[in-house]
Every structure is written in structure tokens, then in C-alpha cells.
Amino acid sequence: MVPFKSLIQLDKASNTPIFVQLSNQLGQFIRTGLLTPGQRLPGTRQLAELLDLNRQTVVAAYDEGLAQGLLESRTGSGTYVATHFPEIRPQRLDIEARDPAIGMPSAEHSPGNQPGYPFDSLDFLVRPVLTQSVGLHLDDGFPDVRLAPMEELSRAYRSYFRWGNPQQHFGYGDTKGHLLLREQLSIHLNETRGLQTTPNNILITRGSIMGLHLVSQVLLRPGDIVVTGETNWAGAGMNIRKTGATLLTVPVDQHGMNVDALTVLCKNQRVRMVFVTPHHHYPTTVTLRADRRVQLLQLAEQYGFAILEDDYDYDFHYLSRPILPLASADRQGMVVYVGSLTKSVAPAFRIGYVVAPTALIDELARLRRIIDRQGDPMLEFSIGQLLKTGDLKRHFRKALRTYHARRDRFCELLTTELSDTIHFTKPDGGMAVWASFDPAIDMDALAQRAASKGLFLSSGVGHNPPGQRLNGTRLGFASSTEEELEKSVIVLKSVI
Template sequence: MLPYKSLIHLDKARSVPVFIQLGDQLLQLIRTGTLPAGQRLPGTRQLATLLGIHRQTVVAAYDEGLAQGWLDSRPGSGTYVAAHVQEARPQSLPASASAENALPAAQPVGNRQTPGYAFATGPHLIRPVMTSLTGLRLDDGFPDIRLAPMDELSRSYRSYFRWGDPQRHFGYGDTKGHPLLREQLTQHLNETRGLQITPDNVLITRGSIMGLHLTAQVLLRAGDVFVMGESSWAGAAMNARQAGATVYTVPVDEQGLDVDALARLCAEQPVRMVYVTPHHHYPTTVTLRADRRIRLLQLAERWGFAIVEDDYDYDFHYLSRPILPLASADRQGMVVYVGSLTKSIAPAFRIGYVVAPTDLIDELARLRRIIDRQGDPMLEFAIGQLLKNGDLKRHFRKALRTYHARRDHVCALLTDQLADEVRFTKPDGGLAVWATFRSDIDPVAVVERAHKHGLSLADGLSHDLPGRRFNSTRLGFASSTEAELDACVAILRKAVQAGR
């Protein structure tokens, strides 16, 4: 007989029932070949005595093995390892019979780090996951969730449960998004962005990054040329590379993307897609100049490339009426307009959208179907209701006034307290200031010192280019009150001047 007392170690103090522990360890012995196919197991009384447990515990463990097909009961003979279990190479028995060197219980797959098979990794996907910071912070440009219309949203959620047919509400919905949200969002975009679209031109997604991913997967193929600004959002490049495209960059200056450099690139090789954030370029916040906008559309028409316009914070512009997006002037269907309500409400509410010609929207919806099937109908309905009854528009106006005041406040603080150390241009819109430290100041050291005093901010290294250091970072102001901004800049000033 095998030394079961040495091979099986049960811990009654664990939350896992003892019969499950016993069943798992028997299964492990079968998998390793210690208990080969056809091996007779001890009787239930015998094994219970050996292990010092109740006989019914052994019975329950054997029943579990029988139910899962690992064991086989032969009337009048006993319980055996099932004959169909594939033979495995037996492991050597422990040198001494003690609980310390007993075989461990079977470990769940989730506890393993390396799978038993090979797979390709994508270096372009390795990037820290950005999370919302707590405490004092000058973040990447997040909204203040304390301003979000939570009460109104809660009422809209409740109305979802009271309105209409439950079968329709809680069954499968339209892959393109809830009809109410698509209708209301269409009206909102036409009124505020100068678009001329119908709900058929709109696909609701879980944030703008999903819209960008779907667009890249549909429009890009291996070897295609994808162009973006030298300094730009890393998520766009990640999606392009994931689709197999080759990423090229062109310079970005105080007037936005250098379209002359783009024109020279188009003359050298075929360009398939150009990614831009023209309203407030990420990360520098500059606005693409009007003549460059016209030229960009002309280049797209001439060379036949798609423009992906990521308008991630259009709703927050502080100079009268914001400049209309490229999509508003697109007459040849060259622009794929991607946006999000994440920055407008709160990051947890994953509502984004893609606006494009209907043929592309149909194809994006077909691809989305095999990834996500549909979005969140309840959330989409609730946001649609907020648009319909005006609550969301009122929130936009309130948030815009608040963020405008906070922008002015943080810029005044930086000018007053760090004029010699930090250079910046007051942004026309957006939720962050692009700040450049004096060349002899190390942002990494500044961040480390600031952290020690309770202030979180980024060192900006992720925005640098190979061989070129901007010595800059984004200082998000929207998520902090003016009093909190006072404390933030005071700590930042100490952290900067402590390095002298």
C-alpha cells in the first residue's frame, strides 16, 4: 500500500472543507502518476483511520472523484482510479514519510505564473496602468468626480427599471448602443460640434480607447503606415502596433501637428492613417491652427488616408466658442471622430463613441459583436436620459465654470511661486497644464521629494522622445479644489527648490 498518511496532508483549520482537500490531493496523485490508472484505493474506513478523519469525509471525497470521472466504483471490489485516466510518469516517493515533504495539494491555475505552453508577448503593450490618485495630486488631467451628477444619474438608473418592456430592457440589445443614447448624442454633437450626422453614424463604445481599437483593427493591416505626433498619446501607438502597422511620427510645435512634414512623408510612401488630437493636443495642450486643419483634410483627400480625430476633452474650452472639430468640415468621409464622456462625467462611466460614415460604423459594430457583444444598456439609457432632460448639459456648464476658475488659479500660483523654475503657457482648454522645468531641475527627483510630502504627480518621462528630453510633465488641475491646489503648489515649490 502507498504511504497515504505521508502523501496526504489535511488542514482542518482551512476554510476549504476537508473532503474537498482530500479529493484535490487524490486528484493530484492521479495526475502525477503516483496513483496510476487501475490502482485500487483503500476502503473508506481504512483511509479514514489512516488519516484520522471521519469515514463520511472519505466517502464524500470518493463520491466527488466518481462524479468527475477520475475514480471508478466496482461493486464488491472497491474504488479504483479510472482505467481511462491517461498514464503519467510516476514521481519518486518522498525519501521520508513526514508531513513536511508530503505532496502539496493541487494548485489552481491562477496561482501559476508561467503557463505550460508558449505564447507571443507584445512589448508595445507594456505600459503602466494609469489609475486615479488619492490625496493631494496634480494628475494627468482627470475630472473631479465630486462634481458628477450622481443624484440625477441615480434617478435615471431607477427609471430604467420602471420604464418599458423588461424583456427588451434586460435582454440583448443593439450592438451599436442604446437607441436613446445614440439619438440624444447625435443631437448633442450636431448642436455643439457642428456635425451633420444621424444615429446611424454613431457607435457607442466603452470609452474612446475601445473606439480607437476597433477602428485600428478594421482599417489597419500589417505593414500599413500609421502617423502621429512625436509627442502624443501612447495608447494610439499601442493600438496601431497591435494591428501590425508601422508607426511614424512627425513634429509637433506651438501650432500643433506639422502638416508640412506629414505632406513630405505622404510623398515618400503610402500613409494609411493619421491620428490627431487637434483641439487640445496631448500632452502639450496646444490647438491645431486653422490653416493646418484645412491642409490636413486636403492631404487626406489627396492621398486617401483616414484621419482619426480623438476629441477627448472638447467640452472643456475656456475661450468663448471652441474651435469646431475636423469632422465638422469633412465632406469626403475621411475623418473617424472618436470621443468620450469619461472626462466629462467620471472615468468609471465607460461611455465613448465613434462617429463615421455608416459603412464603417456597420463594420465596427460587427467586430465589436465578437469582442463585447454590446455595451451597458442601463448606463447608456441613463446617460441618454440625462442628455434628453438637460441634466448633462447643465453639468457641462457647471463643470466648465469650475474648471475654468481652477485653471486660472493654478496658473496664477505657478506664476507667483515658481516663475523662475517652471515655464508654461496657459492652456485654452483641457484639464491640465503642460509645465516645463528649468533645464537644471530633475523632474524625477522633484517627484520623489513631493511624494514624501504627500503630493502625487508624474515625472513626465513617458512623454520624452528617444534622445530628447522635454523635462516637462502634465499638471492636472481639474480634480482638485482651489484650496487643494494651494497645498499642491506649495509642496511642489518646496520639492523644486529643495534641489538647489
């Protein structure tokens, strides 16, 4: 006999009707083999008395089982488990793994937590998820969302609902991204970065990380060699390694990636791609020197490797005009240029872009289609409108002035208050300072002590190359006001 009274657990306070709960549990008993094909169920009156229910509740549960094909009714005989079910051997329940309340496996042994089949869990994909801190913070180099042009964006969103044919702009769109944004972005990139693009050279993505993923998937195969700086952005490295490619590194000094070391590597091995952040190297913020830029492009042409250029913070440079990207001097189609508006406006605006020859853009769009049919047409249209009206450019100019002042004040504070324990070079641009701490300081412990006093900062451990201890971290200044930066330095000094 099946102990229905002890196995069936009904919650009368639940929003799920009792008859549905009863039907679901009977179905679970059938699927796990506790009830076998052709087994007779108790009569509705008998089960109702056993469970202290109204008989009509049990009738409704049985009717639900009949409708789902789990049960079958035999005239004059009763209700039975459907005979078409295969024989299922009941699972043996480990007494120690059983939840005493309902006699079923506890949560940690539940299929809701662990599947019944194996899969590879890749250690290199384990990485803390960064979120915007609401208290004092010296983050990775985030923008100040309080400066974002919210009113202008709201107007642009409203205009989307009044624009064009509703059937057109509320249906499926172009996988490459909204045409208005690609047109305006092409103009913006050509004017500010010296590129020579058309809308067909641009693919809109959900942030630069999606662009890096798509490019890596299209260009790389298992065993391909990819070269990055010895210190590098973890997100890029994770995408490269996920393809099965081999990741090699070359040193990075005060002038950026050591291209001479790359030259030696190219003479001995077939390099498929080089990933670089030349404007401000991540994480150290140094700029790739002009002669090395020329040499890198020449190497790409000579050895036939692709350059994946991530220009994550081009819009924020504080000394005259920023250095033009590698892509602006590319005459042989060797550079794939990736950028984002996430750092320029706000992280929630998942607008990134890939700039490349049209043949590659077409292939990236085909791959993107099977991952994410399209982006957010309303957001893409709205950002396109802000570019067209000049609102976004005005935001860039305002943010540039603000971040410039915050950089100067933050570097002044680090110099006057912490010069004996922190060493840094004032960055020419970007939104963070690369700070090297006294070797005697335990960075993990420092980050924990700071958090206990209401200040978030990264321990920087994730920036350490294998076998090395840099004892440094990025201290973001852009997302904090000057007053908040002053408070943050006071806390940092106290925990040091």
C-alpha cells in the first residue's frame, strides 16, 4: 500500500489550488515509479477522508490527471495509473538525504540543484560579478550614472512610440542593429576617431563583451594562438580561452605592450590574433606609444594575424586630443575595433559595437542571430536620436570636464595622504588610477577592512599574472564626487 497520507503534503495557504497540488503530486509519484502502470488508486471518497478534503477536490484532481493522460478511468472499477507508462524503478531514498518533513530528498540532492548528467564546469569562467556600489566606492572605473542624460533619453524613448509605422518598429528588426544608430554612430566614429566607416561596417551588440565573444567565436579555433598583454582584462581572456585557443602573453611596460617581444613570438609561432587596449591599457591605464602602434600594424600585415582593439574609454582623455585608435591607421583590414557606450553613459545601457570590414560584420551578424535575434530597438533608436540631436555629445563634454576635475582631485589626495604606501602615475585619461600598494600590505585583508568601514574597493588579486603578485588595483574616481573621493581616501588611509 502507498502511504498517501504521509507522502502527500498540501499547503492550504498556497495560491496554487488544492486539487492542482494533489494532481501534481500524484503525477510526480507516477513519474518516479512510486505508482506503477495499471495500479489502482483509492476511491475519491476514501482518499478525501484520508487527506481530510472535500470529495469534489479529489474528483477534480483525478479529472486533471485524466486530462493529462496520467490516469485512466475504468467504468465500475475505479481510477488507475495509465497503463501506457513504462515501468519505472523507484529510486532508493538515502535516509540521511531525506527531508523529514515530507520524506523526499533534501534540496542539496534535488534535481533542481544538480542535473542527472555530467557537464564541464570551467574554472576560468568563475569571476565575481561587479555591481554598482551604493556607498563609498573606488570601483573598477565606472561612469557616474547621476550624470547620464536621463531627461533627454526619456524624450527619445517617447518619440519612438510616435515614429514611423508601428508594425515596422515593434516587430523584428535588423540583426546588425537599428539603422539610425548605425548611421549616427558611423558619423560619430569617423569624426572623433578618424575611422572610415559606413553603417554596413558596424554591428550593434549588447556591450563590448558580446562583441568580443562574437569575434572570438568567428575568428578562433581550438589550438589557435592569441597574444595579450601580461596583465589584461579577464573578460577578454575568458572569451578567448572558451574557444579552445591558446593564450600567450607578452610584457607590458610604461609604454604599453612590448611589441618587440611580440615580434620574437611571431617568428617562432603562428599567431592568429592579438588583443590590445592601446588607448589606456587595462588595467594599468598606460598608452601604447606611437612607434609601437606602427610596428604592431606592420606585424599584423606581415604575419597575417587579426588585431582585436578594445577602445573601452576613448571618450575620456584629459590631455588635448586623444591618440587615434589603431583602426584609424589600418589600411589592410587587419583591425577589428570594439567599443561601448556602457562606460560613456551608464552600465545599464547595453550598447556596444563592432567595427570591421563588411564581410566579417555579415558573418558576426549571422552568428549573433542564433544567440540573440536582435538588440533592444527602442534603446538603440533612442541612443541614435541622442547622437543625431547632439545631446549625447554634450553629455560627453560635460562628463569629460567633471571626470577631469575628479581625476585631478583624487590624484592630489593620493599624493598628499597616501604617498608613503601607494605609488601611481597620473593617468592621461580614463576613469581609474592604477595604484601599486606597499608590498607589506595584504590586499585581500585591506579590501575587507575597507568594506567593514563602508568603502568598496577591489583587492586587485584578479589582475595578478600567473605566479606574480602585483599588489595593485584599479581605483575608480569617475563615479564619485570630489567630496565622496575625500571621504573615501580618509577611510582608505585609516584601514591602511
